[in-house]
Amino acid sequence: MVSSIPKDSHSVSELKEFYRQMVLIRKFEEAAAKAYSVGKIGGFLHLYIGQEAVGVGSIAALTPHDYIVSTYRDHGHALARGLHPNPLMAELFGKATGISKGNGGSMHFFDKNAHFMGGHISLAAGIAFASKYKKEDSVTICFFGEGAANIGSFHEGLNLAAIWKLPVVFICENNHYAMGTPEYRALAVKDVSIRAHAYDMARDHIEGDEVRKVRDHVKVAVERARRGEGPTLIEVSTYRFRGHSMSDPAKYRTKEELEAYKKKDPLMRARHELELGGIKPNELDKLETDIQTQIDEAYQFAETSPEPPLSQLHKYVYAEDK
Amino acid sequence: MAILTYREALNRAMIEEMKQDPLIYLMGEEVGHYQGAYKVSQGMLDLFGEGRVIDTPISENGFAGIGVGSAMVGLRPIIEFMTWNFSLVAIDQIINSAAKMNYMSGGQFPMPIVFRGAGGAGGRLAAQHSQAFESWYAHCPGLKVVCPATPKDAYGLLKSSIRDNNPTIFIESEVLYGMKGEVPEGEFTIPLGLGEIKRKGTDITLVTWSRALSFAEEAALILEKEGISVEIVDLRSLRPLDENLIYESVKKTNRAVVVEEGWPVAGFGAQISHLIQKNVFSYLDHPVERVTQMDVPMSYAANLEKMSLPSANRVADTIREMLR
Ligand SMILES: Cc1ncc(C[n+]2csc(CCOP(=O)(O)OP(=O)(O)O)c2C)c(N)n1
Numbered sequence: 001m002v003s004s005i006p007k008d009s010h011s012v013s014e015l016k017e018f019y020r021q022m023v024l025i026r027k028f029e030e031a032a033a034k035a036y037s038v039g040k041i042g043g044f045l046h047l048y049i050g051q052e053a054v055g056v057g058s059i060a061a062l063t064p065h066d067y068i069v070s071t072y073r074d075h076g077h078a079l080a081r082g083l084h085p086n087p088l089m090a091e092l093f094g095k096a097t098g099i100s101k102g103n104g105g106s107m108h109f110f111d112k113n114a115h116f117m118g119g120h121i122s123l124a125a126g127i128a129f130a131s132k133y134k135k136e137d138s139v140t141i142c143f144f145g146e147g148a149a150n151i152g153s154f155h156e157g158l159n160l161a162a163i164w165k166l167p168v169v170f171i172c173e174n175n176h177y178a179m180g181t182p183e184y185r186a187l188a189v190k191d192v193s194i195r196a197h198a199y200d201m202a203r204d205h206i207e208g209d210e211v212r213k214v215r216d217h218v219k220v221a222v223e224r225a226r227r228g229e230g231p232t233l234i235e236v237s238t239y240r241f242r243g244h245s246m247s248d249p250a251k252y253r254t255k256e257e258l259e260a261y262k263k264k265d266p267l268m269r270a271r272h273e274l275e276l277g278g279i280k281p282n283e284l285d286k287l288e289t290d291i292q293t294q295i296d297e298a299y300q301f302a303e304t305s306p307e308p309p310l311s312q313l314h315k316y317v318y319a320e321d322k
Numbered sequence: 323m324a325i326l327t328y329r330e331a332l333n334r335a336m337i338e339e340m341k342q343d344p345l346i347y348l349m350g351e352e353v354g355h356y357q358g359a360y361k362v363s364q365g366m367l368d369l370f371g372e373g374r375v376i377d378t379p380i381s382e383n384g385f386a387g388i389g390v391g392s393a394m395v396g397l398r399p400i401i402e403f404m405t406w407n408f409s410l411v412a413i414d415q416i417i418n419s420a421a422k423m424n425y426m427s428g429g430q431f432p433m434p435i436v437f438r439g440a441g442g443a444g445g446r447l448a449a450q451h452s453q454a455f456e457s458w459y460a461h462c463p464g465l466k467v468v469c470p471a472t473p474k475d476a477y478g479l480l481k482s483s484i485r486d487n488n489p490t491i492f493i494e495s496e497v498l499y500g501m502k503g504e505v506p507e508g509e510f511t512i513p514l515g516l517g518e519i520k521r522k523g524t525d526i527t528l529v530t531w532s533r534a535l536s537f538a539e540e541a542a543l544i545l546e547k548e549g550i551s552v553e554i555v556d557l558r559s560l561r562p563l564d565e566n567l568i569y570e571s572v573k574k575t576n577r578a579v580v581v582e583e584g585w586p587v588a589g590f591g592a593q594i595s596h597l598i599q600k601n602v603f604s605y606l607d608h609p610v611e612r613v614t615q616m617d618v619p620m621s622y623a624a625n626l627e628k629m630s631l632p633s634a635n636r637v638a639d640t641i642r643e644m645l646r
Contacts, residue, residue: 042446042624094446094623105448105622150379151411178380180356186379252356307625317618 004210006277011212016279016287018060018211019270022052023288025076026267027295028085032075032092032106035299036246041092045106048076050241053266054173055080057214058141058236061222067115067131067140069124072107073173077143081116083109085298095305102308103316120144121157121170128161128168128231139225141169141218146235147178149192158233162199165230169221172235173208179244180252196233208238209264239264324507329499331473332362332438335480336400338509340370343398346484349376349385350402350439359404360440360499386412386437390419393435400484403439406455406493413458420489421464436483438492441469442533442583443620445497446627452620454584456532459491460560460593466490466514467560471535473503475558478512486514495533515562519571523553526641527571529594530581531557537613538581540634545641552641560590568594569602576607577644581637586614608644613637 006012029047036045048055055076059068070077078088083099091098092106100110108118115138117123124142131138148154149172161168172192176183189195196203202224206217214236221232239261243250271284315321326334340346347370352359354367354377367375378385382403389399403409409416416437423431443452460467466488470476476494483490520535521542528538535556542552555571557564572578578598580591595610616630 043448043622044451091622094625096623100622102623102626103449103621105446107450108448108622147380150381152381152383153411179359180352181377181379185355185377308621308623310625310629312623313616313621313626313629314618 004212005273012274012277012279015212015270015274015277018056019267019274019284020287020291021056021080022211022267022270023291024085024294025052025055025079027291028079028089028298029075031295031299032089033242033246035092035302040303041106042094043105044072045092045246046073046244047240047242047246048073050261050265051173051175051208051238052076053211053214053270054171054208054236054238055143057211058143058171058218060215061219062139062141065115065136065138066222067117067127067138069117069119069127069140069142070109071118071120071144071148073145074107074109074118078109078111078116081111081114083111083114083116085295086301089298089302090305093302093305094307095302096308097301097305101312103312120148120153122153122160124168124170125157125161125166128166129164131167132164137226139167139169139222141171141222143171143173145178146172146174146176146183146192147181147186149195150186158195158199158201158231161231162201165228167225167228168231169218169225170231170233171218172233173238174235175238175240177240177244177253179248182252191235193233193235201230202232204232204234206234206236208236209266209269211266211270323504325502326473326477326505327499328473328476328494328501328503329360329362331477331505332480332494333364333366335477335484336363337366337369339481339484340366340374345396346398346400347374347376348400348402349378349389351378351380351404353377353402360496362494362499363402382408382412383415386415387419389435389437390415390423390433393433394423394431398434398484400436400438403437405451405496406439406441407451407453409437409439409455416459416465416489416491417462421462424488425464432487433489434487436480436490436492438480438494440496440499441493442495442497443615443631444627446622446624447620448622449619452627454582454615456491456493456560457584457588457590460590464489465561468492468514468558469532469560470494470558471498471532471556473501474505475512475518477505478510479514479558481511482514485511490514493532498533512558514559515564517555517557517564517567519553519567520556521552521554523551523575525551525575525645526553526577526579527568527575528552528554528579528581528637529557529568530554531560532583534581534583534632537632537634537637541637541641544634544638550641550645565597565601568598572598572602573605576605579611579613579637579640579644581613581632583615583632586612586617589614611640611644613640
């Protein structure tokens, strides 16, 4: 493992914070998987385990005024944005205390105050359009998979963003599979970011296992967008350790492949770098147990929260239904 | 008689048809190597190879259009949508191309294509993944719309849809895939446009299709104990529609309720209700009622989902009210 040792106390504490966020995501998702397997969570549950450095690194490049648009694999992005695990877990349980009052579920996290919304590529371009229209300097980043990069709205959204120089950063988290379809059977290019050329758009490509590197690269794109120089398409190469969703046994990939990627686990890497930077293992163990406690509390909170009242059924269909 | 699941019945129908006609191919996301997102195409890649069981990227608009184009020049595509929810990004190809091709070309280009996949609501899949779309497609002339409720019907109707020279919207029920039922051995087809009385009764007619049949059947059992005799008409296809079957039943029972999974406004039940009042008005002892999914998007919360969906209890309550 090639490691970048954090050089000064600032970079150590920065990395430690990123590590904390990544552990929070990992443990949140492990708890969610457990809740799913005992039937407390229903529907689809897509886990982010393995990809944590992408969300944490990217979102660290933003200010609170910037916007985040995330699709269904959204738990990690929401936690990296700083949303509290309690209402997120409660949403997965379908409870009234959930971030979307139980109406959304796993695939639909929204938090207006945190500028966090579920959606897709053209919506992100639309949010960026509004920032430009209102002459605000917010930047929007949009997460999606390499599978989603094959759908028509990707091309239309990118073209519009490029011709109007919208302040948006498109982050393709390439985990190499769209459900069971490996990238080489779905993409005519080897690197999604190459498609930026078709729209005369800036592009970048990074490995997604080193959280600070992700942050640094995304930051360049965010600043470019903020200066009014238009969008960037970034491909971040990463891997999901679980199946596409909880119901997918992931038989389409080999054990060896999974093991090879697990050796590049972004959490393991960050921990190793922190130790090289002088943080004692027991301090990191303590950080992990503290987070486990926080997640246990979130689980408890979700479990003991009430279901939404039946009177909610007809609410929120229209803006007037308060 | 073989006992097959709904999923196996569909699989058998596709395999038999593809063996008989080399122009038929199956295309969609995860239909091949993954053996089908819902395993409906299990084993078909091995039988027919990558040339005829074709995995696509997530590009519904593109591959629906490829299906239409290839059907114009003689192929007979079966296009699988992983679920009908994702057909919305392809709806332009379905409605503006497939449905109108024969008409626009003055009969030069018939459209022997089947669009099929999982539909309906439930399983806590929330607002974007829990919707019944048959009314949307039934709205459009030029399409045939088929919604089987049992393994036997799934088998016989899919074979007819594949052989039909018109674009067929074949909506399978996601929650019925594992349902078991008797399917006669040997080949048979069920003509499109032929409904079936799934239960005989004298007091009231339930008109239904697809998964809603199970709500109707359950309600009939509940009401039987109260001395109410329910007749159930399973339409099986909405276009073409077995109108006479509905009328004959209503003439006998003098009351009708439409039970469907979709939303009420401009839903297919409204059309049936209109047809009944127009054609057998004098036989009616009560306005036609409807039991549908509530007029709201589907919530993720378990209790709200349950309340939103039509149910046997809601059907039974409606009937009791009508007979009071
Ligand atoms: C239009 C459309 N087609 C199909 C699906 C079903 N679906 C949901 S996620 C997914 C795979 C997406 O893969 P990717 O974009 O690479 O993201 P990842 O799951 O790898 O994070 C599929 C096929 C969908 N949601 N929408």
